[in-house]
Amino acid sequence: METTILHIPEKLSFTDDEFFEFCRQNDHLKFERTAQGDIIVVALTGGKTGKFNSELNAEIILWNRKEKFGVVFDSSTGFRLPDSSIKSPDVAVIKRERWEALSEVEKEKFVPLCPDFVIEIKSAADRLKDLQEKMREWLANGVKLAWLIDLQEQKVYIYTPNTQEPEMVEGFADKTLTGKDILPNLFIDLCVLL
Secondary structure, X not given: OOOEEEOOOHHHOOOHHHHHHHHHHOOOOEEEEOOOOOEEEEOOOOHHHHHHHHHHHHHHHHHHXXXXXXXXXXXXXXXXXXXXOEEOOOEEEEEXXXXXXXXXXXXXXXXXXXXXXXEEEEOOOOOHHHHHXXXXXXXXXXXXXXXXXXXXXXXXXXXXXOOOOOEEEEOOOOOXXXXXXXXXXXXXXXXXXX
């Protein structure tokens, strides 16, 4: 299944609460919303991408338990960003104090914060240029560190604010990703995740 974009006329656009309910009523599908109000029906991934995503999430969770940095989210979580889009990365991390500043109602719906860190994993159905644009949108909304991982090509694009082009890591053998100064003491050995 490929990703599909539904162009929604402005007079039919959803409020955040309506979109949240729409997603709940159609929980067999995964949706995102653009800043313009269009709805993206996100393609489901295959087993290899899902396995990699689970392994990566586990590594981030184990790091977070040790470091007590914040809160880790999986791909089922939607984030309402400052540009009004609602996006769902494969992995997201928010500093604990930012999460704890939210009300219980805010925690139950789309998280009204831009994560500090996100990971997007390119599946076989994804187009690289679409994900690269999504990474730029994450940065424009306040993400401090973002990784775009292309499993098929074994490349990682590392995005940080105020850089023209992402840093690129090629090949997963003997390669380690770091959380830089954003996620202290985070080291991910890529070959272990395959």
